[in-house]
Amino acid sequence: MTGSSLDTTLADSVSSTGSSSAGSPKPSATASSGFPALNLDAFKTRVDVINIDGVGRTRNDILDPLVRPLFEANTFEEVVLRAHTVRRRLEELGAFKAINVFIDTSSGDNATRDGLEVTYSVVETRRVVGGVNTSIGNNNDGSVVLQLKCPNLFGRGELFQTEYEYGTKHTTGFQTSFAKPLVPWLWPQPRLTSTLFQSGFDAPWSGFRETDRGLHVDLSFKSRPSIAHSVRWEAVWRDISALTPSTAFAVREECGHSLKSSLKHILTWDQRDNPIVPSKGTLFRLQQECAGLLAGNVGFHKHELELQLNRPVPLLSDVVIQASLRAGIMKPLQKIDTVTCINDRFFIGGPLTLRGFNLHGVGPHSEGNALGATTYWNAGLHVYTPLPFRPGAGGFGDYFRAHLFANAGNIGDFAYTDDHYKNFNILLNRLRYSVGAGIVLSIGHMARFELNYCLPFGQQSGDQTSPGLQFGLGVSFVYLKMQI
Template sequence: VLGLKFPNLFGRAEKVTFQFSYGTKETSYGLSFFKPQPGNFERNFSVNLYKVTGQFPWSSLRETDRGISTEFNFPVWKTNHTLKWEGVWRELGCLARTASFSVREESGHSLKSSLSHAMVIDSRNSSILPRQGALLKINQELAGYTGGDVRFLKEDFEFQLNKQLLWDSVIFKRYFGSWSEEVNNGWFYLGGPTSVRGFSMYSIGPQSEGDYLGGEAYWAGGLHLYTPLPFRPGQGGFGDLFRTHFFLNAGNLCNLNYGDGPKAHLQKLAEYIRWSYGTGIVLRLGNIARLELNYCFPMGVQSGDRICDGVQFGAGIRFL
C-alpha cells in the first residue's frame, strides 16, 4: 500500500489523498478530495476518483471498476447521514475457461449510475471490538434512474448490540438483512470467515456448475461471547489485545419471486437455514482491523455449499 496525503491544502482543512494498493487478488488506486464545513467538521463534502481490479474465484469472475463518486455527510440530532452519487464503468470477465454459462452471461461492460442514502446511529466505544454500545445502520441505493444500463433498488440494514458482563466479558449480537429488486450486477453474497463462519468465502446459495451466483435477498445473525484469555497472560499490556471468542452464526441467501408477496418471501428466507458454532481467539489491531482464528462446526449445510469444517482464519474490519 502506498499513500500520499496533502492536509489543509488551501488553508481551510481541505485534504487531498492518493492511495495505491496491490494484492494477489485486488489492485486499486484512487484520488480523493475532502472539504469540511468551516466550524463543523462532521458536515463535509468529498469527491473520489478510483479504479479497482479484483478477482472473485468463487464466481469465476474478474471485475474492473472505474468510477467517480461524490458524498455529502451531515449529522441530524443523534444520527449521521450520507448522501452519495456514484457513476461506475464496470467490466466483468471470466477467470477461467471452465466458467459457467450463467457467469459468461454476466460478462461484458456496463454503466451504473446510482443514488444512495445511509443513516447511522452509533454509540459503541470501539468500531473494531466494542465492549458496550449499539449500532444501527440503514442504507438504500437506487440505480438506473439517473443514467446507465444497470437498474436495481437495494435496501439493507445492520444492527449491533454489545453488553459488558462480569469478569470483563462481553456479549455481542449482530444482525444483517438485505433485499434488492431488478438486480443486474448487484447480487448479495454470504458465507466466509467474516460472515457465516464455517463456510467458505461467499459459498452459500444459488450456484451454477460450481460458480456461486449470489442472491437477491439475505439475512444473517450472530451471537458472540468475548472473554479475556485464560489466566490473563500479559494483562495490562499486549495480552489485552487478545480475546477468547465463542460464537453462534446463522443466515440464508436466496432469490425471490416478487409476485408472491412479503409472506412468501419470509417463508423462503426461513427455509434451509445455514448455521454454525465454534470457538477461537481474536486479535485487535488497534482501531484498524482484527484477526480471528476459529474452530468451526458448520451445520444446516445444503447441497452445493462449500464448508470449512475445522480451523478457519479471518481478517477484516466488518464481521458478522
Template sequence: MSLVFAVEEGPRVYIERIEIRGNTRTRDWVIRREFDLAEGDAYNRVLIDRAERRLRNLGYFKDVKITTEPGTAPDRVILVVQVDDQPTGDFSISGGYSTSDGFIGEVAISEKNFLGRGQYVRLAGTLGQNTQGVDFSFTEPYFLDYRVAAGFDLYYKVTSATSSSPYDTTTGGGTLRVALPLTDELTLGLRYSLYQKEITIDADTIADYGTPSWALREVSGVASITSSVGYTLTYNMLDNNIDPTNGYLLELKQDFAGLGGDVDYIKSTFDSRFYFPVYGDVVLMFRGQAGNITSWGGDDLRILDNFFKGPDIVRGFASNGIGPRDLASGLDGSDPDALGGTLYWGTSAELQFPLTFLPKDIGMKAAVFADAGSLWGYEGGTTFQNVSGWQDNLVNCDAIAGSKTKGYANVCVADSDSIRSSVGVSLIWKSPFGPLRFDYAWALTKEDYDQTQAFRFSGGTKF
C-alpha cells in the same frame, strides 16, 4: 428534615481568547472550527464539552483537555485547549487464505490529517494471486468552510477467476459524495456513483474451473454501466470511533440505479453495532445487518447486481461461500457457482478481553465470537434461449437433489434461507507494526453446497 436549594445567578463570564497548545502538526484553525463559540462569546460549558468530544473523535490527538485560566478582568476567562498530536497516517495490509484461492491481500496508505489540514487522503493497491487494483480517495471535512464533508473516490480493479468466482471481472469508476451533519449524532451522506463492470469467461477459465453457470455465461463479455444516486443515514453514539467500548452505531443505506446507464434497481442495507463494557477492559459487542435489492424498471436483476456474501456476515465461510448456487454448473465435478441473492441478514456476538497473564503494555487481547446469517432470493433466469447451443445444454433439474428449478433448464438453482452459523476465537494485537487480528472459525450449520474457510487475518501499521 427539609433540604432547601438557593440558586442565585452569578455574573456572566465571557471568553477573552482561545489558546491552543501542544499542536506541533495540526493547524490552529482545524481545532478552532470544532468549537461552536469564539472569542467574545459567553462561556458555555455544554458547548465546550461538545467541542472536546469532537476533537477526541477526530483521531488526530493522543489526548485533548480543555481548561480555563483567569482573563484580564473578573468577567473574562482564557480557554486553554491542550492537545497532543499523534501519528495519523496508516500503512495497512490485510488478507486471507483459502486452500482453493491461495493468498489475497491489500496494501493501503492513508492520511487522515493531511499536512495538518484535517483532510483525508487514501491510496490503496490490491495485490494477490487473483486480484489487482488501485483506488484513491480524498475528503475535505469542512467544504467551503461549512461542517460538510465532501470528497470523491476513483477505482479500477481486475479480478481473475477463482473457484468461488469462475470469471474474470473488470470494474472501473468513481463516486462523488457529501456528508451533512444534521445533529452531533446524526449524519446524512449523499452520493452519486458511475462505474462500468464486465465479466469475461475464456477457455482457460473453463479448463481450470469447469463449465461456468449459464447465468454467468449469458452476461460474459457485456460491459454494463451503472449510474446511481444514494444516501446514508448514520446515528453514532459511540464513546470512541476508533476503539469503542460503549455506545452504538446505526447505519441505513439506499442506492437507486437507473439515472442513465444499463441497470435499474433499488438496494437497501442496514448495519448496527452495540458495545457494552462488562467488567474492567472486557467489552461485549453485538452486530446486526440486513439487506435487500429489487429491480424497479421491469427487467430482471442482473446476476452481477445481487449480493454475494461470506465471512462478512458469517465468519468461517469463504468469499461468496453463502447463498444461492447453480447445481448444474457442478455436474462436471467442480464447485457449483454462486449466483448471489436479493435478501440477506447477519448477526454477531463477540466478547473481547485482555490476556491477563501478559503485561498490559503488550496490547494483546483475545475474543470469542458467534455468527449467524443467511443469503437467499435468486430471481434471475434459469433458461437462456439467446445462448448459442442452449438446447443442447438443458439438464433435468428435477433429478438434482436440492434444486428448486422445475423441469429442464440451463440453471438448476439451490436456494435456501436456512441459518448458517459459526463460532470462533480471535487474537487481537496492537503490535509495533500496527493492529493485527487473527480469526479462526468453525462452521456449525450450513448447506451442502456452501463453501467454508476457517482462517482469516488482517493487520497494519501507523506512521
C-alpha cells in the same frame, strides 16, 4: 494533541486564575487536597481577547467564526468548556497537526475587570504529506498503499489526496479525491468529497475479475453528534471478465461492460466503544441505493440493514455478549433497458460472517462458482471472554479474547407474497447455521484476526462448507460491512 493533554493545560490555566480545582466543571465534593472544591460556574467572567499563534496559510475568514463562540461565555466554566469545543472544531478542520490552549487573565489598555485572554498555539500541517502503508481487506487479502496528501490546500480546510494500491490478490487501483468542508464553522462539519478512481480485483469465489472506472460525489454530515449521514452519487463503468477457463457459463453470461449511475444514502448510528471488538454500545446502519438514474444500463433499488448490540454480563464485566443482524434485499427496476449484474448481488459465508462455510460459499452456485442472490439475512450470537488464566494480562495478552459463537443465515432469490407470515417462513426455510469456539486478536480499531473451530449445519446443494479450524482476517464480520 490528545484530550488528556488539553485537560492538563486547562488545569494549569485554572490554577493561574485563582481556582483550586482542575477537575469536573462543577465539583460537589471536597478536593483530594483537603481544600473545599469551588464551583467554576460561580465565577462571572468574559473573554476579552482570542489569539491564534502559529497561523500561516490558514485563512482568517475560516478561523474567525470557529473561535467566535468564546465571546459568548459568561462564566469561567463556560470559557473552559467552549475553549475545549473550539479546539475540537479546529482539529476537525484538518489544518493543524498540534493545538495547545492557554487561558490567562486579560491585560492591556482594553482589559476588563473580569476579562480573560484565550490563546491557541497551533502548528500547521505540511503542504505535502506522503507515505507508504498497508491495509487489510475483508477477504483475507492485504494491500500496500502509496499515498500523497496536500492538506489545507487553499487555506480553508481542503484536502487533495491521491492513492495507489497494490494487493496480494491481484487487487490494484488508484483514486484521486478533493474534499472541502462546506460550512466549517458548524460542528460537526458537513464535507463534500469528489473522487475519480479506477480499481481492479479478482472474485475467485465467482470466477470473475472486475475492473471499475468512475467518479463519485459524496456529501457527509451529521444530524446529531452520533448520527452520521452520507449521500453519494456515483457513475461507474464496470468491466467483468472470466477469471479462468473453468469459470461457469452462468458467470460468463454476466461478463462484459456495464454502466451504473446510482444515488446512495447511508445512515449510521454508532455508540460502540470499539468498532472491532466492542465491550458495550449499539450500532444501527441503514444503507439504501437506487441505480438507473440519469444514465446507465444497470437498474435496481437495494436496501441493507445492520444491527448490533453489545452488553457486558452483570458481575462479570470482562465477559461481553453480542447479538447482531445483517439483512438486505434488492429488486430490479421495472425498466426494459436495465439489468442487474452478479457484482450487484449479495453474498454470504466465510470466516467472518457465516462461519464454518467457505468465503461466499452459501447460496446459489453453478459449477462451483457463487452466483449471489437478491435477498439475504445473517445473524449471530457471540460471547467474548478473557483467555483462560489470563496470560500476558496488562500487556499483549489483553489483545486476545476467547470466542464462543452461534451464527445463522439464509440467502436466495425468494418469491415474496402479501402474506407476511408466509414470507417469514420463506426466510427460515433451508436455514444454514454453525456453532464453534476460538480466539480473536484485535488490532486496536483497525482489524481483527480469528482462529475458530467450526461445526456447520444445514448445508444445501451447492453450499461449500469448511468444518474444523478456520482462519479469518479483516475489518468486516457478520454485522459490519465496510464499503468504499
